[in-house]
Amino acid sequence: MRKILTEKHAIKGEREDRSKKVGSLPYIWKRICKNPGAMMGIILLCLIVLMSILAPFILKYDYMTVNLANKFALPSWEHPFGCDELGRDIMARVFVGARYTLSIGVGAVAISTTLGILIGAVSGYFGGKIDSILMRILDVIQAFPALVLAIAISTALGQGIANCIYAIGLAYMPTFARLMRANILSIRGSEFIEAATAINCSTSRIIFKHVIPNTISPLIVQVSMSLANAGLSAAAMSFLGLGVREPYPEWGTMISSARTFIRDYPHMVIIPGLFIMISVLSFNLIGDSVRDALDPKMRD
Amino acid sequence: MIKFILKRLLMMIPILLAVSVIIFTLMYFVPGDPASISTGGEKVSAEQLDAIRESMGLNRSYIERLVEYVGNVFLRLDFGTSYTYGTPVGPELLSRFWNTAYIGFISLILMMVVGIPVGVRSAVHANKPEDRVSMFTTLLFNSMPPFWLALLLVLLFSLNLGWLPSTGAKSFKYFILPSLSVALGSIAGIARQTRSSMLEVIRSDYVTTARAKGLSERKVVYGNALPNALIPIITVCGNQFGKMLGGVVVIETIFSIPGLGVYMINGINNRDYNVVQGALLVIALMFSVIMLITDLVYAYVDPRIKARYMKSKKKMDYSTDKVVGDADA
Numbered sequence: 001m002r003k004i005l006t007e008k009h010a011i012k013g014e015r016e017d018r019s020k021k022v023g024s025l026p027y028i029w030k031r032i033c034k035n036p037g038a039m040m041g042i043i044l045l046c047l048i049v050l051m052s053i054l055a056p057f058i059l060k061y062d063y064m065t066v067n068l069a070n071k072f073a074l075p076s077w078e079h080p081f082g083c084d085e086l087g088r089d090i091m092a093r094v095f096v097g098a099r100y101t102l103s104i105g106v107g108a109v110a111i112s113t114t115l116g117i118l119i120g121a122v123s124g125y126f127g128g129k130i131d132s133i134l135m136r137i138l139d140v141i142q143a144f145p146a147l148v149l150a151i152a153i154s155t156a157l158g159q160g161i162a163n164c165i166y167a168i169g170l171a172y173m174p175t176f177a178r179l180m181r182a183n184i185l186s187i188r189g190s191e192f193i194e195a196a197t198a199i200n201c202s203t204s205r206i207i208f209k210h211v212i213p214n215t216i217s218p219l220i221v222q223v224s225m226s227l228a229n230a231g232l233s234a235a236a237m238s239f240l241g242l243g244v245r246e247p248y249p250e251w252g253t254m255i256s257s258a259r260t261f262i263r264d265y266p267h268m269v270i271i272p273g274l275f276i277m278i279s280v281l282s283f284n285l286i287g288d289s290v291r292d293a294l295d296p297k298m299r300d
Numbered sequence: 301m302i303k304f305i306l307k308r309l310l311m312m313i314p315i316l317l318a319v320s321v322i323i324f325t326l327m328y329f330v331p332g333d334p335a336s337i338s339t340g341g342e343k344v345s346a347e348q349l350d351a352i353r354e355s356m357g358l359n360r361s362y363i364e365r366l367v368e369y370v371g372n373v374f375l376r377l378d379f380g381t382s383y384t385y386g387t388p389v390g391p392e393l394l395s396r397f398w399n400t401a402y403i404g405f406i407s408l409i410l411m412m413v414v415g416i417p418v419g420v421r422s423a424v425h426a427n428k429p430e431d432r433v434s435m436f437t438t439l440l441f442n443s444m445p446p447f448w449l450a451l452l453l454v455l456l457f458s459l460n461l462g463w464l465p466s467t468g469a470k471s472f473k474y475f476i477l478p479s480l481s482v483a484l485g486s487i488a489g490i491a492r493q494t495r496s497s498m499l500e501v502i503r504s505d506y507v508t509t510a511r512a513k514g515l516s517e518r519k520v521v522y523g524n525a526l527p528n529a530l531i532p533i534i535t536v537c538g539n540q541f542g543k544m545l546g547g548v549v550v551i552e553t554i555f556s557i558p559g560l561g562v563y564m565i566n567g568i569n570n571r572d573y574n575v576v577q578g579a580l581l582v583i584a585l586m587f588s589v590i591m592l593i594t595d596l597v598y599a600y601v602d603p604r605i606k607a608r609y610m611k612s613k614k615k616m617d618y619s620t621d622k623v624v625g626d627a628d629a
Binding site: 136139140141143144145146147148151152153155156157158228229232233235236239240241242252255259262263266269270273276277278280281284285288 | 314315316318319322323326327329330331439440442443444445446447448451452454455459542543545546547549550553554564565568569576580583584587588591
């Protein structure tokens, strides 16, 4: 019996080989798994996320419950991270606080990635007048240091978590737009785009089906690096009182309110900061490993 | 070269104009009424509030106020008066600018003087324990929020050891901790960039040739390899300066340094538009000037980039944009 090779088979065959295709997602994943630093980052991050979800169920104390008898309690078996100026358990606060810091970071990067991809794609694909107008707008946005711009935008929008996300997202958008534009410019001239144009694909189909998938890998690197920066910005803004405010236990907010007691009770400042550092470090480790995975010079 | 500098300077003017328009528009939408805040919590009648608004020019249309503000700033260098302090913003900005610029300048020097040699050493000893340790340490510093690092430094050097003052801005001693706390993260950024771009050139043929000629290792690394690895490092220097400037704004509040950051944050809390606008504008100006200097150094190091600006716009090669594009902000 002769075996007829259907389209399904062809696709299946292609799938099996995908992890060998340089720059594809399975390939990147395989390379990350080989990198001990990246695995450490992923594990740390998963632990923090897990703790932030499970904290209310497994911890004895609630993050809001005030108990003045435990005011400034130092770390002990009862309260592993100690208590704050109102006797609230710092461990519960730190774990719940992960929700705020991480979700602001992730939300902001989601916004800047989406906006950046759109603006960069339009700018790079159409070129000409649209391109130069959009690029001049980006020039103006980039005349500010990102954190300063985020502070200015959040001032205009008013204080709050959502506004904090918009502000940081907008401030980090130009990096993505420029990266996308540069990628598209290098792809635009290639032959498969010419072929797609030749068989009369619509502009949106070319952008979404052919151009964007080919720009995905440099974007992943940028996303993980930006997550680190956005997390730091979120903490900094809350520290200044522009992001999340008391009684919500965002890490920057916690450091800000513990600041006055640093001389006698440094644990109140050190512990939330350690958690900021660990999560930012994880994002950095993951970003580094993705970049290495995509770097042709590092290939084995 | 002069033509290039002039061209770059002229390009800054429209950007700064647009920046001031954006700043004004942002502040226009700030919720809260500066008129009622300027009374300092005293109870005043509605008519009195109207009169205050009238005198502050708050009741005019957006366009009128925008044109007046931008005109005043750019033609007369008049930044308006502070609602809360009642003093003109301009001179205050100037005196505060020096404090912020001082921290920024020390950090910039620290970043380059420490970061580049650390990166070079790492590249020379690539993948040996020394490299691993310094790369992990830099990554650690890169992941710390500057304001937290500042608090830790205060805890160690001011409160426990008592070596350095924790607040104020009287002499150089007062600027060490603030500069250190913003610079440490950026030193890490520069060291990592230096390492990766040094690794790219260190294996190239001319480095081998230089070694074969019998030059000392030091001369090969700093004389032949480093200059060719410098361009991406310069880009990152510019970007890191932006990051440090953001850090300075936050850190000034910790060390109570009378700089632009403290001025701006106080302005935000008091809904003092003129103060916030002025501070933002000066910070944007500082950043733009540093980016301008970055571009000039670029042109000095790499003649190809200078050629891009000299040619007419039509000949501009878009493909080179990838080299200049700042993917790592």
